[in-house]
Each structure stands twice: as structure tokens, then as C-alpha cells.
Amino acid sequence: MSRSPNYTIAAVLAGLLSLANTITALVLLPQGSDKINHSSNQPPYAVILVTVVVGLIGIVAAYGVFRTQRWGVILTLVLMVINVLISLPGIPFGPTVFDKVSSAVGLVVAGGAIYFLLRRDAMAEPRAELSV
Amino acid sequence: VIAIDEGRRARRTASPAHTSRAARWLATSLVTLVLLGWVATIYVLVLVADGLSETNSHVDWWAHVIAVALIAVTIVPVRRWLLLTVDDLVYGHLDDAYTVITELNRQIDVVAPINPTTADPSLARMIARTLNVPYVAIVNGDTETSVVGVRPTARDLVDVPLTYQGAEIGHLYVAPRHAGTTLSNRDLKLLSDLAQQLAVALYAIRASEQVQASRVALVTAREEERRRIRRDLHDGLGPNLASMKLQLTAVARLLETDPGRSVELLSEVREGMDETTADIRRLVYGLRPPLIDELGLIAALRNHPSTQSGLTVRVDPDRLPELPAAVEVALYRIASEAIHNAARHSGGGQCRVSIEVAADDVCMHIADDGRGLPQPLVEGVGISAIRERAAELGGTVELTSNGGTTITTVVPLRSSTTP
DSSP, X not given: OOOOHHHHHHHHHHHHHHHHHHHHHHHHGGGOHHHHHHOTTSOOXXXXXXXXXXXXXXXXHHHHHHXXXXXXXXXXXXXXXXXXXXXXXXXXXXXXHHHHHHHHHHHHHXXXXXXXXXXXXXXXXXXXXXXX | OHHHHHHHHHHHHHHHHHHXXXXXHHHHHHHHHHHHHHHHHHHHHHHHHTTOOSSOOOOOHHHHHHHHHHHHHHHHHHHHHHHHHHHHHHOGGGGXXXXXXXXXXXXXXXXXXXXXXXXXXXXXXXXHHXXXXXXXXXXXXXXXXXXXXXXXXXXXXXXXXXXXXXXXXXXXXXXXXXXXXOOOHHHHHHHXXXXXXXXXXXXXXXXXXXXXXXXXXXXXXXXXXXXXXXXHIIXXXXXXXXXXHHHHHHHHHHHHHOXXXXXXXXXXXXXXXXXXXXHHHHHHHHHSOHHHXXXXXXXXXXXXXXXXXXXXXXXXXXXXXXXXXXXXHHHHHHHHHHHHHIIIXXXXXXXXXXXXXXXXXXXXXXXXXXXXXXXXXXXXXXXHHHHHHHHHTTOEEEEEESSSEEEEEEEXXXXXXXX
């Protein structure tokens, strides 16, 4: 199947978000679980680990979307929903304004990726002349 | 090699069925997951708008009410949208319409030849499995040819007309995957492609049936004709000739002893021969009206017996190109019946017959100036005979009543090339 602009946008959004999440989490990861868990300004260590895994898988999935692979679309969809669920608590409970904003941005980008993944291109799929 | 090929084919055919349940589960899971994200997002955003933060955990009661209301209002349309889009996403084989249509052709040719007399669900099952829908029905004319699943309410049913060359052959009914939704654009596009293939197949099958029915009708007509000739010969000519033979034997015996009686018997024999000659003439006339051979179609119609009953019959044009014998006879008999009806029932005084010969067909209009057709019209034996004669040659008959009655008959020439 040929790639629609929707999939291109979704792939870029999902790829950038996954890349950002991965880099952010990888930067925090060397601090170790003890330090991170005892810091009030850091998310739990488990969340960082999950973010790294989700981010890495997300990069691969975004590539799948870019290649218009069905598995990539489905996987990205799942990962973006997970990203939404992970970002949501950060908006009200983020310790810093930066955390709140980055969570909100993550929510918007993931939501946008979901929207563009599921959006149908009316021009690419003309409605058949059928009565319903 | 054949066994391996059949095995591969069987696996290919079976694979959609195996993946069907998994695909349905995956679609449901994705919809549920995205809906969960939607609900959570709305709820959290409303609470954040009300001031929920790390330092402020107090949330007004109306914020919960607004969040729930927003979710309640949006959940149904979002779910409907998700069902359609996720279905498109999950049922991946829909992309390959070529494969589906190839499979359809194989089913039509090999697995499930559509036979109206036996409701074979194979074809409908294949489409249902391909589209992953719960109900499919293929209707050929008024007959449900292939059905699978339980018919949902008419409101939920997608009706795809099966048309070929502008004529409606039947319908393809498909139920959406989820109640209260419809099929996606991609599904509808694929159905449209499938419908074209189905329409061609149904048309071919219907044409084949019509040819078969026509053959049966021809054989039946021929046998009826033979039976009638046999009856006429056996019941009419046979006894007459036998009677004449006996009379001639008696004449031979009485010739010397009673010449007067012999002369009487010979007179009876002569009368019998006249009757027999009339019978033969009637029999021959039944096979093909001799007037057509003697005078031609136009003159034969102008000299129709009904003209002697006071009805004025005008026939146009004066000359016709050479027509196939079957067409000439059919036109003569149709016109005879129509003129006869005009003379008996119309109450009019004039009847006009006009014949137009085109490259592909012959069109004959027979119009009288009578009182027209009764309403409601109950077609009698005469009209039925006219229709049957036209239909035998693949023609059509149309009756109109507008200040008189007009019968328009169109008979094709290409299928009537019998010399």
C-alpha cells in the first residue's frame, strides 16, 4: 500500500516523541535506581525504564509506519496510547513547570500521532457508490 | 504436484478463517485501548483545568460532572469512528483486492457455481470471511442464491446492487461488523469491485438458464407440432381415406349389378375427397400460411379474413426487404391475432399495420381506432399468444392504450436467420 500523508505525519510525530523520550530517559538512567527513587524531582525508576523500552520500540514502530507496514501502525498506535497514559499524570503532578510542559507536549504529540494514524484520507479512498 | 497445489490452495483459503478471530480480538483491543486513553485524557484535562496540581488536590464536584458529561457525549461517536478506522487497519487482506477477486472467481468457477435451485452458501461464506462480516447474502433476481449468517435489521444492512450493462441482476447484502455502524469506505470500495464480478457471473448464469429454457421450449413446441400433425393425420385423413377405400370397393362390387347405386357412392367418394383436400389445406396452412408465399407478407395482411367483417386494414409499407421465414410467420400470426382482436373487441372501424425494418430488428405497430384496452387489463389467450410468438424469436411486445389500442412488437433479426 502506498504511504498517505497521514502516515508520514504520524511516523514523524511518533518517531520524534519516541526519540525524545528515549534520550531523556537514557540521560536519567545512569543516576541509578536509589538516587532516582529518593529524588522528589524525578519520576520513579521503573517509569524511566518503561520509557526507555517504549521509546526504543516506538522508534522501530515509527519506522514501520514510515514504511507503511501494518505491524508498525498497530504497534505505534498501542505505544502512543501508552505514551498518553504515561504523560497524563505529569501534567497536574509534574514537579517542575518543565515537566508539566513536556508532559503536555508529549500528550499532544502522542494524541496527534494517534489521530493521524487513524485518520482516513478521503481523497485516497473515494467512497463507493453504494446505498446503505 | 496437483496434491501440493491443492494443499497450498487449501491453506490459503483457510488462513483468513484462522486469522479472523485473532483479527477481531486485536481490533477490539485496539479500540478499547484508544478509548481508555480518550477517557483518561478528558478526565485529567478537566481536572487540571479545575486547578488540580501537585500542591492542590482539591477538585470541585462539578469538575467531575463536566468530565463525565464530556465523556458521555463523546464516547459513542469516538467509538464508532474507532471501529471503522481500526477495522480498516486490522483486516489487512482488504488491501489486496486483486487476491480477493481472484479468490471470488475461483469460488464461482470451481467451488461454488451459483445455482438458483440450490442455495449454496460457499460464495457468501467466502465474502463474509474475507470482509470479516457476520452476514452476507447474494440475491439473484428474487432468489437468495447464497446466504451465510443471521440477517440483521434492514437499517444495518448494506445493499450493493449487482448491475450489468445497466440492468439490475441482483443484490449483495452485507451486514457491518458491528451493530449500529456501517462499513468503511475501503470495505465499500472492495464490495463495489466484488459486485462487478458477481454481476457478470450472475448474468452469465442467467443467460445460460435462458438458453436452456429456450431449448426446452423449442423442443416442446416441435413435439407439440408433431403431435398435432399426427392427430390431424390419424383422426382426419386416415379415417377419410379408409372410408373412401371401402366406398370404392363397394363401387367395384356394385358396378355391374347396381350401376345407379355405384354412381351415388362415387358421388360420396368425391365429396369425401373434397373434405380430405380441405383437411390437407388446413394442415398445410397451419405449418406456414400459404398467403405469405403466394402474395408476400404485406399482401397477405391486406387480404386478412378480418377485412371481410367490415374492418379496414391499412398496411405500410408496400414492399419489404427479404425477411427470415420465422420472422415473417411470427409477424403474420401476431398481426392476424391483433387484427382479429381489433375486429372483435375494439369497436373501431380501422386498423393500421406499419412495419419498419432496421439493420438489427423489425418493429411492427398495429393500431386501431377503437375504445382502447379495458382497465384493469386482464390479458387473455390472444395477447399471451402474441407475447409467446414474439418471445420465441427473442422479441418484445408492448401494449398501449391511447384513443385506441396500439401493439408494438420488436423482433430481432440476427437470431432469426432461419431461411
